[in-house]
Amino acid sequence: MLLQLIASSFSLGSFYALIALGFSLIFGITRAFNLAHGDLILLSGYLAYALYKGLGAPVLLTLPLCMLALPIVTVVLHRFLRHVREPFELNTLVVTFGLSMVLQNAMLLAFSANFRLLPKADFTMLPPESTPVLNPGQIFLIALSLLATAATHVLLHHTFLGKALRATIQEREAARLAGIPVERMGVVAFALGGTLIGLAGPLYGQSAYLQPFAGPEPTLTAIIITIFAGVGRTRGILLGGWILGFVESAAALVLGSSWREMVAAVLLIALLLLRPEGLLTLRPHRESKA
Amino acid sequence: MKPAKQLILPAFGVLILVGWPLSGLSTDMHHRVLGMAFFYGAFAMTWNISALTGAVSLGHAAFFGLGAYAAGLTSHYWQISPFLGVLLGGLLGGVYACLWALLFKNLRGARFALASLASVEIPKTLADNWDSLTSGSLGLVGIQSLPTLDLGAWHIAWGDDLKAQYFLLLAFMSMMVLFHFRSIRSRWGWAIRCVREDELAAAGLGVNVGAVRAQALILSGFLAGICGGLYAHLMGMIEPALVFSLHLSAMPLVLSLFGGRYEVFGPLLGALVLYPIDQLLFHSLLPVGHAGLYGLMIIVTFLFFPQGIAAWLQKRGKSA
Numbered sequence: 014m015l016l017q018l019i020a021s022s023f024s025l026g027s028f029y030a031l032i033a034l035g036f037s038l039i040f041g042i043t044r045a046f047n048l049a050h051g052d053l054i055l056l057s058g059y060l061a062y063a064l065y066k067g068l069g070a071p072v073l074l075t076l077p078l079c080m081l082a083l084p085i086v087t088v089v090l091h092r093f094l095r096h097v098r099e100p101f102e103l104n105t106l107v108v109t110f111g112l113s114m115v116l117q118n119a120m121l122l123a124f125s126a127n128f129r130l131l132p133k134a135d136f137t138m139l140p141p142e143s144t145p146v147l148n149p150g151q152i153f154l155i156a157l158s159l160l161a162t163a164a165t166h167v168l169l170h171h172t173f174l175g176k177a178l179r180a181t182i183q184e185r186e187a188a189r190l191a192g193i194p195v196e197r198m199g200v201v202a203f204a205l206g207g208t209l210i211g212l213a214g215p216l217y218g219q220s221a222y223l224q225p226f227a228g229p230e231p232t233l234t235a236i237i238i239t240i241f242a243g244v245g246r247t248r249g250i251l252l253g254g255w256i257l258g259f260v261e262s263a264a265a266l267v268l269g270s271s272w273r274e275m276v277a278a279v280l281l282i283a284l285l286l287l288r289p290e291g292l293l294t295l296r297p298h299r300e301s302k303a
Numbered sequence: 304m305k306p307a308k309q310l311i312l313p314a315f316g317v318l319i320l321v322g323w324p325l326s327g328l329s330t331d332m333h334h335r336v337l338g339m340a341f342f343y344g345a346f347a348m349t350w351n352i353s354a355l356t357g358a359v360s361l362g363h364a365a366f367f368g369l370g371a372y373a374a375g376l377t378s379h380y381w382q383i384s385p386f387l388g389v390l391l392g393g394l395l396g397g398v399y400a401c402l403w404a405l406l407f408k409n410l411r412g413a414r415f416a417l418a419s420l421a422s423v424e425i426p427k428t429l430a431d432n433w434d435s436l437t438s439g440s441l442g443l444v445g446i447q448s449l450p451t452l453d454l455g456a457w458h459i460a461w462g463d464d465l466k467a468q469y470f471l472l473l474a475f476m477s478m479m480v481l482f483h484f485r486s487i488r489s490r491w492g493w494a495i496r497c498v499r500e501d502e503l504a505a506a507g508l509g510v511n512v513g514a515v516r517a518q519a520l521i522l523s524g525f526l527a528g529i530c531g532g533l534y535a536h537l538m539g540m541i542e543p544a545l546v547f548s549l550h551l552s553a554m555p556l557v558l559s560l561f562g563g564r565y566e567v568f569g570p571l572l573g574a575l576v577l578y579p580i581d582q583l584l585f586h587s588l589l590p591v592g593h594a595g596l597y598g599l600m601i602i603v604t605f606l607f608f609p610q611g612i613a614a615w616l617q618k619r620g621k622s623a
Contacts, residue, residue, distance in 0.1 A: 046413055096606055102413040103359060104605065107556065110361060111601025114553060118595030125591075229549065236417065271432050278424035285410060285418050 018262055024151040026258025027158040028216060029234050030251045033242070034165055035209035036235035039087075041182040041244030042202035045094050046106040050210070050235050052116040052228030057083050057214020059120055059223055062129050072132055072215070076157075080211035087207030091200060113228060120225040131218035154216055159251075161212055165205070166247040178202065182245045233277050240284045313568065320473060324466055334465040336582050337575075341469075341476035342537070343554055344574030346530040347562075348483040350555030351570050353523035355486055356516050357411070357499040361552050362419030366396035366524045368546035369426050370531025375443045375541050376436070385449055389532035396528020397521055399426070404517040420552070427547035442542025449536050468537070475533065476571065482526060484567050486519065495519055550594055557597045560604045563611025572613055 036050045047053075060082060061075035070078070090112070097104045133150040147155070169175040180188040181198045189195045217223070217231070238257055242249030257280070264276040320337075323329055350363045370392030377388045399422075407418050430437045437443065448462030449471070459467045486492050494515045497505035506512050535541050555570065562573025577600060585593040608615045 093602075093606065098609055100412055103416060106361075106413050106416055107359065107560075108602055108605045110553065111557075111598040111605070114549070114598025115595045115602070116598075118592035118598065122589070122592040122595075233421070269432075272428060274424050275428035278421040278428075281421040282406070282418050285414055285421075286406065289409070289414070 018266060019259075020147050020151070022259035022262040023255060024147065024155050024258075025262060026255035027155045027162075027251070028213070028220070028254075029238060029258055030254030031158040031161050031209060031213050031216070032231050033235040033238035033250050033254060034162060034247065035206035035213070036232075037239045037242070037244050037246075037250060038165070038178075038202050038209070039206040040239060042178060043091070043094070043199040044101055044105075044185075045091070045097075046102050046109065047090075047206075048106055048109040048232060049090075049113040049116055049228070050109075051231035051233075052113045052120075053083065053086065053207075053210045054213045054217055054231050055120060055223060055225070055228050056086070056116060057211050058131070058218035059124055059129070059214075061215035061218055062124070062131055062223060065131060072219070075131075075215045076212060079214050080208050083211030083214070084204040084207030087203040087210065088200060091203040095196075095199075113232075117225050117228060124223075124225065126225060128222040128224050129218070130222055131215060133219050150219060154220055157212065157216060161209060162247055162251055165209070168205075169245065169247060174201070179245060230274065230277070233281060237277060237281050237284060240281070240288060243290075317477075321470075324469055331465045334469040336579050338465070338469040338472040339582075340574045340578040341472040341571075342530070342533070343558060343578055344571040345472075345476045345479035346527065346551075347555035347558035347570035347574055348479045349523050349526035349530060351559045351564060352483060352486045352526070353520045354556075354559065354564060355492075355495050355499060356519045358415050358516065358520060359412075359556070360419040360523075361416045361556070362421070362423045363523075363527050363555055364547050364549070364551040365419075365423045365426055366399060366527035367531035367534070367551050368423070368430070368541075368543070369399055370396045370528030371535040371541045371546040372426075372430055372437065372443075372531075373528070374532030375446045375535040378446050378536070379443055382447065385447060385536045389529055389536065392532025392535070393525045393529035396531065397525035399528075400521045400524020403524070404520045408513060408517070423547050423552060427543050430543040430547065437543075440543055442540060442545070443535075444540040446535050446539050446541070448539055462536075479526065480567070480571065482522070483570070486522075487565070487567050491515070491518075550597070553597055553601070557600050557604075559611075561600055561608075561612060563613030566611065566613040569611050569613045573611070576612075 032050075032054065036047060039045055039047055039050075057079045061072070061079050064070040064075045064078060065072055094105050094108065097108055133153070167175075169179055177188070177193045178198055178201065180191065180193055181195055185195060188198075213231075221227075234257065238250055238253040241253040241256075257277075260280070261273055261276060265273050268276075324334060346363075346367065350360065353360060370389075373392040373395040374385070374388035377383050377391055378385065403419070403422065407415055410418050431440050433439070449468070450461065451463075452459040452461070461467050461471050486495055494505070494510045497508065497510050498512050498515050502512050505515075531546060534546070558573035558577060559570040560573070561577055562571065563569030566572075577597070581593060581596050585596050604611065
């Protein structure tokens with residue numbers, strides 16, 4: 014029982030980290046608060062579904078295709094959001110709130126309110142009894158989530174581009190003075206975030222049902238983890254994802270799954286009240302000294 | 304503009320809105336759509352009262368839904384008078400707003416917006432799961448409709464007669480215009496504006512910043528709760544997914560932004576333009592998904608008319 018709980022929260026949490034990573038990168042680098050994050054994930058999931066159902070593409074192939082398609086969407090979004098006036102955070106939040114409604118209704122129109130599920134990727138090479146606690150779908154989910162998180166971590170911490178991105182997160186103006194093209198970093202952030210969203214979509218469609226109005230939930234997840242971990246901290250995000258996955262799984266076990274949304278909402282409010290610095294992108298000085 | 308001149312346009316508007324149904328040229332569908340446009344305009348103004356202090360809320364559906372459930376449940380279990388129930392709805396909304404004012408007093412901007420967004424989930428999940436009290440996600444049905452007023456020879460059936468309902472909603476909206484007017488053009492309204500523009504300077508001028516923000520929020524929650532209570536009796540049925548919806552949280556925001564957040568008649572103008580367009584035009588063109596129009600309007604307004612159409616029209620009027 015406990016093992017099952019830990020296994021499921023581990024797989025859920027790893028996926029949560031993947032969801033939060035894209036949000037955190039976009040928010041950290043451009044300060045654009047993307048409330049349509051979850052809806053974009055669902056859009057990617059539906060795209061995979063359409064490719065699979067309409068064109069008969071194998072499920073594994075939909076992953077790279079979505080990872081190519083979604084950055085285009087997010088970079089276009091970035092072009093629009095650049096025109097938003099100050100206060101930028103609040104105003105982008107409101108605009109993407111509108112975008113979220115548009116996307117939800119567009120997906121409702123295109124795919125109807127029926128629940129859709131992508132079939133799990135095929136793993137015939139695994140012997141069926143080799144995994145007592147994790148099923149192959151979960152292992153696939155965990156592996157890809159961790160791989161993407163690790164790749165983002167390497168990109169951020171071990172490449173020159175990553176250094177520039179982190180500098181932009183920490184001190185936007187100083188980064189500009191140091192010759193970093195901050196605007197271009199914004200495009201990079203949205204493209205990277207889009208790739209992560211593109212990856213998350215088909216995975217979401219394989220592990221949970223696609224439904225046009227399901228978007229706010231992953232958005233909430235991403236925001237909670239980002240506030241918990243601070244912006245652009247891959248390891249913190251991974252840890253936050255696991256903790257949230259565990260708390261939600263445990264809450265679902267104890268209270269019943271219908272209370273899960275409330276647990277997430279209470280967590281978000283508590284984090285906003287207790288960790289007001291979680292959303293600050295510009296002042297990591299205190300932590301860097303320690 | 305001189306004050307006298309300023310009153311001409313609203314007075315003219317009222318004259319049309321009162322005179323048109325009396326002239327007999329209107330149909331029941333017009334009464335229904337315009338009446339609901341008044342209703343949502345009123346709801347938008349309650350939202351704007353707190354938004355004027357700078358606290359942009361994405362969670363007014365919480366007050367609305369709580370008000371609707373307070374009115375619906377008291378009517379369902381004790382059959383109390385709808386007007387008393389609506390008032391109780393307002394009180395419940397006000398109490399929840401008190402909680403916000405206490406807990407969120409240090410949150411500003413995006414943080415307040417997020418906290419308000421999350422606050423809807425709490426009463427919603429409660430209403431969804433407390434089956435024995437609220438009958439859960441099935442919702443409450445058969446809430447008594449608004450009463451009939453007997454004035455000798457006149458029977459004003461607010462529940463059944465759409466024309467009577469139209470006038471009731473017009474009166475309701477006018478009351479909200481009064482509250483909204485006072486939150487813009489009064490000593491208190493100036494304090495609100497001060498708090499919005501610069502809290503530090505406001506405090507320096509002797510404005511009690513915390514109190515003004517809390518007052519505006521609680522008044523806003525109370526009035527939004529009243530809107531919710533009225534909604535329960537207008538519709539006769541409520542369910543959690545309906546009265547605590549994202550759509551209801553977005554509606555006042557869209558209408559106010561579109562009409563102009565800082566104008567007395569801005570939110571109302573937004574409602575009178577957008578709601579009929581949505582209902583009469585988009586509803587028939589796109590039976591599913593027409594609610595996306597409101598999302599689209601947020602984006603368009605924000606990118607092209609950041610001050611709202613009222614201010615945009617005024618500016619054009621001046622330059623022409």
